[in-house]
Amino acid sequence: MKEVATFHLEIERFIRAPREKVFAAFTDASMLQAWCCPRGLTVAEASADAKVGGAYRIVMARRDGSRFVVAGEYQAIEAPGFIAYTWRGEGGPAAGSTTLIEVRLTPKDGGVALHMRHTGFPDAAARESHRQGWRSCFNRLSDLVDPEGSAGTLTLFGDPRSSYCWTVRLGLAEKGIKYRLEPNRPRTPEQRAIHPFGMVPALRDGENEIYETRAILGYIDEAFEGPSLIPPAGVTARARNEQWISVINCYAYDAMVRRYLFQHMAAKGEPPLVVELAAEARRGQPVDKVVAAALRDIDAQLNLFEQAYDGGDYLTGPSPSMADLFLAPLIFYLSQLPESMELLRKYPAIRRGHEAMRARPSFAATLPYAA
Numbered sequence: 001m002k003e004v005a006t007f008h009l010e011i012e013r014f015i016r017a018p019r020e021k022v023f024a025a026f027t028d029a030s031m032l033q034a035w036c037c038p039r040g041l042t043v044a045e046a047s048a049d050a051k052v053g054g055a056y057r058i059v060m061a062r063r064d065g066s067r068f069v070v071a072g073e074y075q076a077i078e079a080p081g082f083i084a085y086t087w088r089g090e091g092g093p094a095a096g097s098t099t100l101i102e103v104r105l106t107p108k109d110g111g112v113a114l115h116m117r118h119t120g121f122p123d124a125a126a127r128e129s130h131r132q133g134w135r136s137c138f139n140r141l142s143d144l145v146d147p148e149g150s151a152g153t154l155t156l157f158g159d160p161r162s163s164y165c166w167t168v169r170l171g172l173a174e175k176g177i178k179y180r181l182e183p184n185r186p187r188t189p190e191q192r193a194i195h196p197f198g199m200v201p202a203l204r205d206g207e208n209e210i211y212e213t214r215a216i217l218g219y220i221d222e223a224f225e226g227p228s229l230i231p232p233a234g235v236t237a238r239a240r241n242e243q244w245i246s247v248i249n250c251y252a253y254d255a256m257v258r259r260y261l262f263q264h265m266a267a268k269g270e271p272p273l274v275v276e277l278a279a280e281a282r283r284g285q286p287v288d289k290v291v292a293a294a295l296r297d298i299d300a301q302l303n304l305f306e307q308a309y310d311g312g313d314y315l316t317g318p319s320p321s322m323a324d325l326f327l328a329p330l331i332f333y334l335s336q337l338p339e340s341m342e343l344l345r346k347y348p349a350i351r352r353g354h355e356a357m358r359a360r361p362s363f364a365a366t367l368p369y370a371a
């Protein structure tokens with residue numbers, strides 16, 4: 001008889017919750033509904049007849065409304081330490097094959113060491129897509145059962161005074177996502193361990209690591225519930241959102257922060273990293289010349305943003321989008337120094353937009369300095 005090669009995967013994950021609770025998450029339909037799909041999807045329907053031979057069925061829904069089903073039968077139920085069940089896809093990534101899942105739960109450090117063995121994949125591609133999927137599912141399982149909710153799995157690495165960290169923290173606050181902050185400075189060994197360039201911020205969600213502020217915001221926006229940070233109103237508004245982010249990344253941050261704010265901070269001699277960054281931005285030119293040129297550029301950039309508001313409080317529509325979250329920390333910092341405060345007087349739409357951002361609970365919740 002011809003033997004068919006199959007592929008399997010093994011995943012280890014620490015879950016900080018009582019073993020009984022984690023076990024129930026595999027047999028209780030309402031718990032399955034809360035966690036058993038990757039981030040960005042939802043479980044539209046779940047049923048589970050938790051006895052040996054009993055069936056379970058999970059209907060997963062994508063944001064676009066499309067759905068796919070996974071179903072199977074429980075093979076072994078040995079509460080609270082072991083459970084086995086078949087896994088069969090009807091459409092979607094698990095389609096066409098029946099595989100076997102075995103989950104062992106062992107008490108560890110006040111929580112549970114979860115070991116999953118998923119066997120019988122027809123090819124490596126199916127195995128890898130399930131590996132990604134399970135990692136994301138287990139982040140959701142942790143959100144559900146860890147007493148700290150998503151802060152048990154989600155960590156933001158970066159100094160909260162950084163405008164880019166602040167942008168991500170605004171996004172997390174706008175969406176009501178709980179997380180832990182690890183206030184790493186840039187260029188430190190700890191930050192280089194999570195960000196290849198040692199910059200801040202970087203995000204870790206379980207085993208998923210993401211860096212670059214726009215990418216982090218994109219991840220949290222799609223992965224979590226809560227108001228979208230992308231303008232809903234059409235292709236032009238969405239392109240504008242990207243445009244303003246790119247303007248900040250490519251031009252405005254350099255003028256507003258590196259060639260202006262940092263020069264002022266460096267003049268006071270603190271902190272040493274800013275002194276270094278300010279010197280890099282000057283490239284051997286005198287401070288006064290650099291600041292004067294920066295202020296001219298900032299003025300031109302503010303002029304562009306001023307036109308963008310179009311009578312509203314936000315840059316791309318009736319609610320804050322990522323572009324507003326990028327801009328708000330920069331305007332805050334500009335409003336703290338006399339020359340740039342003077343410039344801002346010329347731009348009432350920016351000032352009004354900034355007041356709208358400052359009035360939001362997300363702003364007060366993330367302000368890195370006493371107001």
Ligand SMILES: N[C@@H](CCC(=O)N[C@@H](CS)C(=O)NCC(=O)O)C(=O)O
Nearest residue numbers: 162163164186199200201212213214
């Ligand atoms: N492109 C990066 C920029 C991040 C960035 O410039 N962060 C600053 C702090 S606000 C930093 O880490 N600077 C340290 C350095 O320039 O080495 C992003 O979008 O996240």
